[in-house]
Amino acid sequence: MTNDRTRNTTTDYDPMLDLTATGERLVDPRLMNTAAQRKLQPSRKYSLNTILTGLLIFNCVLLVFALLVHANPQWAASTMHSSQPTEPVDTSVPLPAELTDINSVTFLVDPSHSVPADYVPSDLESPYVSSTGEVIQVRSAVASDLKEMINDANDDDAPLILTSGYVSFDTQEDYYSDRVAMVGEAEALKTTPKPGFSEHQTGLAVDFSDKDDGTATTTAFAESAAGKWLKEHAWEYGFIQRYPEGKEEITSYSYMPWHYRYVGRDTAKAMHDADPNMTFEEYFQTNK
Ligand SMILES: [Zn+2]
Numbered sequence: 001m002t003n004d005r006t007r008n009t010t011t012d013y014d015p016m017l018d019l020t021a022t023g024e025r026l027v028d029p030r031l032m033n034t035a036a037q038r039k040l041q042p043s044r045k046y047s048l049n050t051i052l053t054g055l056l057i058f059n060c061v062l063l064v065f066a067l068l069v070h071a072n073p074q075w076a077a078s079t080m081h082s083s084q085p086t087e088p089v090d091t092s093v094p095l096p097a098e099l100t101d102i103n104s105v106t107f108l109v110d111p112s113h114s115v116p117a118d119y120v121p122s123d124l125e126s127p128y129v130s131s132t133g134e135v136i137q138v139r140s141a142v143a144s145d146l147k148e149m150i151n152d153a154n155d156d157d158a159p160l161i162l163t164s165g166y167v168s169f170d171t172q173e174d175y176y177s178d179r180v181a182m183v184g185e186a187e188a189l190k191t192t193p194k195p196g197f198s199e200h201q202t203g204l205a206v207d208f209s210d211k212d213d214g215t216a217t218t219t220a221f222a223e224s225a226a227g228k229w230l231k232e233h234a235w236e237y238g239f240i241q242r243y244p245e246g247k248e249e250i251t252s253y254s255y256m257p258w259h260y261r262y263v264g265r266d267t268a269k270a271m272h273d274a275d276p277n278m279t280f281e282e283y284f285q286t287n288k
Contacts (some may be wrong), residue, residue: 095108095286099113099284099286102115102116102119102202105141105142105204105238105262105263105264105267106263106264106267106284107202107204108280108284108286109197109198109199109201109202110197110251110252110281110286111189111193111197111252113197113286114196114197115169115196115197115198115201115202116196117169117195117196118169119169119201119202120168121139121166121202121203123139123140123141123203124137124138124139124140124166124203125137125138125139125140125143127143127147128146128162128165130161130162130163130164136162136163136164136165136166136206137165137166137203138165138166138203138204138206138262139166139202139203139204139262141204141262141264142203142204142206142238142262145237145238145239145262145265146162146206146237146239146262148237149233149234149236149237149239150162152233152237153226153229153230153233156229157225158225158226158228158229158230159210159225159226160208160210160226160229160230161208161209161210161211161212161226162206162207162208163207163208163209163217163258164200164205164206164207165200165203165205165206166200166201166202166203167198167200167201168201169195169196169201170195172193172194172195172196172198172200172201173195175192176188176192176193176194176195179191179192180192190253190254191253191254191256199242199259199261204261204262204263205242205259205260205261205262206239206259206260206261206262207258207259207260208221208226208227208230208258208260209221209226209258210224210225210226210227217258219255219256219257221257221258222245222257227257227258230257230260231257234260234268235268235269235271235272235276236265236268236269237265237268238262238263238264238265238267238268239260239261239262239263239268240260240261240263240268240271240280241257241259241260242256242259242260242261242279242280243255243256243259244277244279245257246277247277247279247282250279250281250282250287251279251280251281261280263280267283270283271283
């Protein structure tokens with residue numbers, strides 16, 4: 001009896017038929033109660049459940065995505081686009097007309113954007129005479145705000161001496177060649193643009209001094225009553241300090257506390273509200 005039982009049991013399981021036709025592994029009944037078997041059985045059931053559940057969730061996600069695409073094709077386009085490799089930025093995007101129209105008070109002049117050599121503003125006014133007797137001209141769009149600013153500064157015991165306004169192309173040539181002869185081209189370019197690249201040719205730029213002796217302006221102007229008053233109030237009259245301290249990399253020019261540029265009261269206020277030290281380049285994002 002002991003031998004038969006043993007033989008029957010072994011006949012039920014043949015190691016050579018371990019796998020059925022469907023590939024399912026047969027289990028040796030003798031191992032049914034072993035720890036290894038207890039572990040194997042539930043694991044396989046769990047895998048099937050996981051696959052079925054996964055398929056169901058995947059279908060649901062597809063359905064939701066399809067509904068979203070149908071509802072908002074633009075969102076779909078941007079979402080799908082963002083997963084693609086970044087395309088190179090198109091730097092050929094033209095500047096807005098307010099920066100390229102020479103009649104605009106926000107016309108851009110920088111080392112890459114010049115004023116046509118033959119351009120002379122058609123509406124120059126000359127109500128100002130410098131302390132050295134030179135007549136100073138500005139565009140009519142600037143004149144009344146400039147006059148009001150100079151009067152108010154005077155009333156606040158911060159007299160402004162106007163030293164420059166419109167500068168012709170020919171005069172720029174003289175300034176530039178003189179400066180290059182004096183300090184060399186690299187040093188000259190930090191403060192003196194090549195002919196055609198000076199804002200002064202637009203009739204929208206002005207220079208100030210706090211001295212009436214006609215001497216050249218220096219950065220010491222910033223510490224004078226006039227320099228401090230301008231830094232605080234110029235925006236109220238539509239002017240911005242065009243080349244501020246610490247922004248040399250952005251403007252391409254040295255700190256010039258005496259040089260102000262008219263941009264109109266609305267723009268000057270918007271720039272001041274954004275940041276009192278904001279440059280023209282930062283506000284209009286011209287360095288993109
Ligand atoms: Zn200037």
